Amino acid sequence: MSKAENLEQVFVDDPWLNPYKGEIHRRHGIVKDWIRRIDESEGGLENFSQGYKYFGIHIQHDNSVIVREWAPAAQALYLTGDFNGWQWLSHEFKKLPFGKWELLLPPREDGSCQIKHLSEIKIIVRTQSGQLVDRLSPWAKYVVQPPKTAGQGTNYKQYVWHPPGHTKYHFRNKRPKVPRSLRIYECHVGIATEKYEIGSYRNFADDVIPRIVRQGYNAIQVMAIMEHAYYASFGYQVTSFFAASSRYGTPDDLKYMVDTAHKHGLYVMLDVVHSHASKNVQDGLNQFDGTNACFFHDGGRGEHTLWDSRLFNYNEFEVLRFLISNLRWWYDEYFFDGFRFDGVTSMLYHSHGIGEGFSGHYDEYFGLNVDTESFVYLSLANKILHDLDPNVITIAEDVSGMPTLCRTFNEAGGGFDYRLGMAIPDKWIKVLKEEKDEDWNIGNIIHTLTNRRWKEKTIAYAESHDQALVGDKTLAFWLMDKEMYTHMSTLSDQSLIIDRGLALHKMIRLITNGLGGEAYLNFIGNEFGHPEWLDFPRIGNNESFHYARRQWSLIENDLLKYQFLNNWDRAMNFAEEKYGWLSTNDAGFVSWKHEDDKVITFDRCGLVFVFNFHYSKSFTDYRVGVEYPGDYKIILNSDAPEYGGFNRVDSTKVHQTFPEGYAGRRNHMCVYIPSRTAFVFAKV
Secondary structure (H helix, E strand, C coil), rough: CCCHHHHHHHHHHCCHHHHHHHHHHHHHHHHHHHHHHHHHHHHHHHHHHCHCCCCCECCCCCCCCEEEEEECCCCCCEEEEHHHHCCCCCCCEEHHHEEEEEEECCCCCCCCCCCCCEEEEEEEEEEECCCCCEEEECCCCEEEECCHHHHHCCCCEEEEECCCHHHHHCCCCCCCCCCHHHHHHHHHHHCCCCCCCCCCCCHHHHHHHHHHHCCCCEEEEEEEEEEEEEEHCCCCCCCEEECCCCHCCCCHHHHHHHHHHHHHHHHHHHEECCEEEECCCCCCCCCCCCCCCCCCCCCHHHHEECEEEECCCCCCCHHHHHHHHHHHHHHHHCCCCCEEEHHHHHHHHHHHHHCCCCCCCHHHHHHHCHHHHHHHHHHHHHHHHHHHCCCCEEEECCCCCEEEEEEEEHHCCCCCCCEEECHHHHHHHHHEEEEHHHHHHHHHHHHHHCCCCCEEEEEECCHHHHHHHCCCHHHHHHHHHHHHCCCCCCCCCHHHHHHHHHHHHHHHHHHHEEECCCCEECCCCCCHHCCCCCCCHHHHHHCCCCCCEEEEEEEEHCCCCHCCCCCHHHHHHHHHHHHCCCCCCCCEEEEEEECCEEEEECCCCCCCEEEEEECCCCEEEEEEEEECEEEEEEECCCHHHHHHCCCCCCCCCCECECCEEEECCCCCEEEEEECCEEEEEEEE
């Protein structure tokens, strides 16, 4: 297929886009103009995307040191540190064109390097007013917060990370290929331990990764890796974009974690926050050159009032180099396989004050509401990543549903492989929070699960990590609340609240997995209904770690019912691995959605899914439409005892189809579906 034909394909697939063809081509033309500009001035995208090899501090083979920075508004730059006794003005940078600065440090007389591994350094900036201010390099690879007992404040310190060759970590395992179906385990290293402390990269590698693999996930999405001053920000207030958070260990410890994941066949994705940056000045990017601009827009356009953070100027050449090189750094240095881009909706619409309520009218996506510079950056970043390695997956955290965002560069799209189905967890919380079971609108639930764009893949998830935080509740907590503290033992009295909660928790996850998208995501702990919220150590809770951890012992205790939810999650993942319903182009055909019966049936990938959400009614010989004739058996039964069910259905029974069509299918079978149960049938 020619390039021209590719550019027209999105309009063939969606004729409603035709009135916006000019705008779609205009955006694409700007991206191509940037590529031409980079080719002419930088020798191509390959060089441009490796800015980390030019900027920052680099110790050469002969033990000389080269330091380069970009500070366009600075009058002068100096390097200071323990190597020169903290003399601020003794080592001055040379000014280069285009706001760049360079400092060369020769080896000492004995041939040794002036700057050693773990030397502390700072950049000193002389501002336009002549004031001297200290900064950390935007390209810093290792920064550490002083211990509270040191009395040195809370600002991060930059240390040179250049370990001797014989101590460096070397990757031993190859990157895995992209899984056929993505089953993603979203995780946070710091909260992944049961101990009252911040978890480590090595603990995660040795203790948590085997759990994830046993559970049937094939990918991890790791949060809060880029260094951030405020732990409770979930990693969304980044201060040092090139530094792996030292809270959890050293850069080599992170490499060990990623390498261990690859050893187990896990695809590893990094949570990328390029939508905004921390306002911190002394240990962040803000006002690096002494002005309010530099990496960010000046004035109101450079401020995100809701997040109290700074917004990047994506139209600045060196900002694009910085951000794209940042992606390349994590791919090259730490072997991350893919990226989840946080805050894409905010990037695309923040400049014009558009909120997150979208009607779906195409004018919202192709008018003046959209920040073209942000779209261009995202498209350019995706182009570079996919050219670098076709195995790279990128995910957009986008609630707007912008058409073409998940179409390829050659189709004039944004280039993302997936978008998060953010409306799905919001729907489940709304249903549980505001509606009685008997009032659930089955049609509306189905609409939310299936409302996605053709040929633009969606990641379905039942609950967001935001719902685990204090101030909201997880699905398990909404369903069972305080009863989880008293009736989750298999020895306790029966509780209707717990029975309902376990049943609906399993059903919600299965229907989300089966119908909601082309990939599935779970947040750490939600696979077994983690009983408590997340609350990071802070003054308000006396710096407690009680709620900033995962209680793995709950699923290891045979007397607790958390095991049932965990078993169901594992069975669901392994069934998907075997039958691959997420990996096909078959989005699922909903054959039945009955408001009074609260019954939903759909088929996907040759399987038949049956759900009875009714709070009290069970149905005998319920007709279920089936496309293909033959004998069917249950492969997943939420009512089985190993999943905490009541064992009301015989999973070994063979169900024969009848040639009379039903519910839009050519055949049908009759099944027994007790209340609050879900089944998946496969042809024998």
